[in-house]
Amino acid sequence: MVQRVLTTESGAPVADNQNSATAGVGGPILLQDQHLLEKLARFNRERIPERVVHARGSGAYGFFEVTDDVTAYTKAAFLSEVGKKTELFLRFSTVADSLGGADAVRDPRGFAVKFYTEEGNYDLVGNNTPVFFIKDPIKFPDFIHSQKRDPFTGKQEPDNVWDFWAHSPEATHQVTWLMGDRGIPASYRHMNGYGSHTYQWTNEAGEAFFVKYHFKTNQGIRCLSAEQAAEVVGKDANSHQTDLLQSIERGVNPSWTLYVQIMPAAEAADYRFNPFDLTKVWPHADYPLQRVGRLVLDRNPDNVFAEVEQAAFSPNNFVPGIGPSPDKMLQGRLFAYADAHRYRLGVNHTQLPVNAPKATVADNYGRDGFMATRNGSRHDKNYEPNSYSGPRQTDVPLSAPLAIHGWTGTHAAPQHTKDDDFFQAGELYRLMSEDEKARLVANIAGGLSQVSREDIIEKNIAHFAAADPEYGRRVEEAVRALRED
DSSP states (O other), X not given: OOOOOOBOTTSOBOSOSSSOXXXXXXXXXXXXXXXXXXXXXXXXXXXXXXXXXXXXXXXXXXXXXXXXXXXXXXXXXXXXXXXXXXXXEEEEEESSXXXXXXXXXXSOEEEEEEEEEBTEEEEEEXXXXXXXXXXXXXXXXXXXXXXXXXXXXXXXXXXXXXXXXXXXXXXXXXXXXXXXXXXXXXXXXXXOEEOOSOEEEEOTTOOEEEEEEEEEETTOOOBOOHHHHHHHHHXXXXXXXHHHHXXXXXXXXXXXXXXXXXXXXXXXXXXXXXXXOTTXXXXXXXXXXXXXXXXXXXXXXXXXXXXXXXXXXXXXXXXXXXXOOSOHHHHHHHHHHHHHHHHHTOTTGGGSTTTSOSSSOOOSSOOOSTTOOXXXXXXXXXXXXXXXXXXXXXXXXXXXXXXXXXXXXXXXXXXXXXXXXXXXXXXXXXXXXXXXXXXXXXXXXXXXXXXXXXXXXXXXXXXXXXHOXXXXXXXXXXXXXXXXX
């Protein structure tokens, strides 16, 4: 075997990687030791800004295989025929904690999929819950600030968490999910994933449909109680990462079955509640699940930093046949996600291997900037239109146009006939068994009882009571009992 030579960043051979250059034996280190300075300077820069949310993550490669014909609803090439396989990368994450946080905590989980399709990368960015805490992106920075570390105490504060929820009644549905039995998944393999937002599919005839994605775990749902989670964190703070890594290394490849709910676009305007409201689900009785295919993870990344930490997902990475909807939270994320990666990784982050297209080639007029690797030759122009052989537009839109009407302004969400912030939270509560209800109430009371202000406690209890009178009464009694101890 040929012996490899250790070199500097510029490729020069390194004579000694064990001893710094000094002024004589035992003397001070010399500034001219280029190899030492290069190593220390590079080490200082090995970390990039962590994600503000979804910082703690794990990921794996795999494939998506179409099992059912959905060409009546979308012209997306990677969904065009039964049996077709597409390579993908999936990143799981917690939301609120930092990069060094534990895995087994009560928190939503990110479920972000990058499909490397022949028409470009398609990013589907969702969570392990079908709903979210808010419905307008203007509230997102405030929501995240309330859930993360307090600027003064440096830790998450129940006063902040519950104060925001007290002033955001639309959060009641997601709070019920989060505080219920599915609030702490046992592993990333044992939870569902959801697109959460409403998206648009368009078929070859130009007909538009609104869709919601559901990835159902084939391993079965498994969750932890608060007590079990505390024990797991004490033994292995990286429990979800450990489980995912080891299962794939053993050849036990996790999989999910993808289903979609499909709503003809014409039905959206008169649906009984706003179908683009991220705090609500579409009842399956109205729009049943339709199977699409299966997602399988079968390969671990070789380098977590390069392939998990630098993985960049953006919901505005669409392909022909798939597009956005009027979902306000989705609209905000179309900008925010890509902008976050430009800040964290640089304007050329799409050229990193984990983010670059694999089944096609990116060909555009983007040039220069930090870490640019695709600048073309002397014959390539950096403007368009031109008289040379550069890439040209197709004049074929990716998705159907959305109708726009009305006056500009800061409007509240449109009210449909059955819109409110509490009904679906109550429906979820009433679906639970008695044991599930008891654990939900105990989880809520455990956090709410730590709040210092009575008015914040009362506002939150009122939300649960509006969802279901029994729900509110039981939370109130549990909080009172804890505060009297």
